[in-house]
Amino acid sequence: MSAPATSTKVAAEGGTVSPRPAKPAWIRVRAPGSAAHAETARIVRQHGLHTVCEEAGCPNIGECWAKRHATFMIMGDTCTRACAFCNVRTGMPRPLDPGEPARVAQAAKELGLTHIVVTSVDRDDLADGGSAHFARVIDALRASSPSTTVEVLTPDFLRKAGALETVLAARPDVFNHNLETVPRLYLSIRPGARYFHSLRLLQRAKEIDGRLFTKSGIMVGLGEAREEVMQVMDDMRSAGVDFLTIGQYLQPSPRHAAVQRFVPPAEFEALRQIAVAKGFALVAASPLTRSSYHAGDDFAKLQAARSATQA
Template sequence: MSSRRRKPDWLKSQPPTGQRFTDIKQTLRDRDLHTVCEEANCPNMGECWSGRDGPGTGPGTATFMLMGERCSRGCNFCDVATGGMDPLDPDEPENVAEAVGEIGLDYVVLTSVDRDDLDDGGAAHFAETIRECKRRNPGTLVEVLIPDFGGDEDAVRQIIDAEPDVIAHNVETVERLQWPVRDRRANYEQTMDVLEQVDRESDIYTKTSLMLGLGEYDHEIYRTLSDLRQVGVDVVTFGQYLQPSRSHLDVFEYVHPDAFETWRQVAEEELGFLYCASGPMVRSSYKAGELFVDALVRDGKSPERAREEARAAAES
């Protein structure tokens, strides 16, 4: 289906504004830090950065991208530049941790580009950033969205040992569409192995995300969800794939919000995921999901109560 199609009304969003948004951008620039929020032009950036109760009202969330602006892989859905890898910045763990404190985030997501050029895929650098964020900001919950580290279990174990509150690794799409959606060095089985290892070796909550609108069939989505539950994934998110540029994969279809709600119900009520954030504008790091984890981890609330509060806050 042509990417020239006009987007439906439910995919329109307002550009981020406000003093807090401006202040966060300045803090990031001052420390030469990058966020996926900006790199991916996330439609929820203003909402997440503004705070849990609206613009200017207090701590929010942000997703920091570690290990540079360039990725060693070239996925056909992603707009991050590929190749020309830079050396790791040894000051990055400290700079990120200081920025988290300066901005006043109560929930931070750390992710990264793929660094297949490094012996451990950058796992030690990633783990050090987790530990530094925890040390300097003991009241902040840390979620990590990790690469697959080429299937290296020792690298994944370094992330586990750093003790983040949530470990996420995205399956992105159904098995049939892994290529051409993802780089050939990523694959369905390897992703399941990473998620299963985290579940097997820790009590850390696990999370993953799928994009819809790439040409997947309903039975493939259901099978993917079933496989994810089998390897112990706790939280799943669904969002609409949007083409970053005309050189990327076309959008096959714009999935109606009602379909996203159906998949939320299937995930939570039929398959037993603790939480599912599902909607056209949802991304893997999204305030509703983070509010759920916050209530679950920090306040010790039941999944049912945590879900109720997260949805109420996201809709307010």
């Protein structure tokens, strides 16, 4: 799984331009165009909301929006970090919108979501990292759609004391924070983050609320070695992570980190089997796997796995 190193700095850091390679057949997806997709887009626009589906250029948007599934990205469309893999814009964000939690809740209700994923940009400019805003969104969802289960995909809340506790006090059903890549690549791929801080965040979430499902994901194709991926799996299991996602990194633009390798589907299946053997309750691994892809179905599988273990 390893590959020769390539200079892959983002433009904001003065990096080089890396032309995007042609995608193999197993990566290509059909363009969106269904009536349900258009209706999902209309609801998102009507309520003035952002989705990670659009901002991050997710390849699964056509499939998910056709099923009226959208992953809301709260706290604006501008991130305070400049990760080399991410397509979300970087800069100084606007102040938080106090009306956003209610609009997210109303949009989720109109879409008929039974399971919702809420993520955000990094907000290092806020004293609490935006954790109280996360909690307000969860509260609004609970009030508007009591039967809807809530999954949060949060930033790392680096140097934001008490932020994790604030989010968990609102009692989400799934707490997700992605490690994204192997420790060796953090400096070039995720320079504003710290691997062991992110790992500890996941561990603390489980310590604070044992009934909570915890989830994390990584990308492959960035130059990582197979042994490094397996070590990340072990680290996650030591932190009590229940659900692991593994997907192919896709380069958003020539100014983002270059794809070092397209990993074939058979290797994803091999990684999935290894992860299952290591004790994860659930593993999703495929070229198009993303954190919120099939999240509702996967939540049901997690519940079934826990029930079977308890029985």
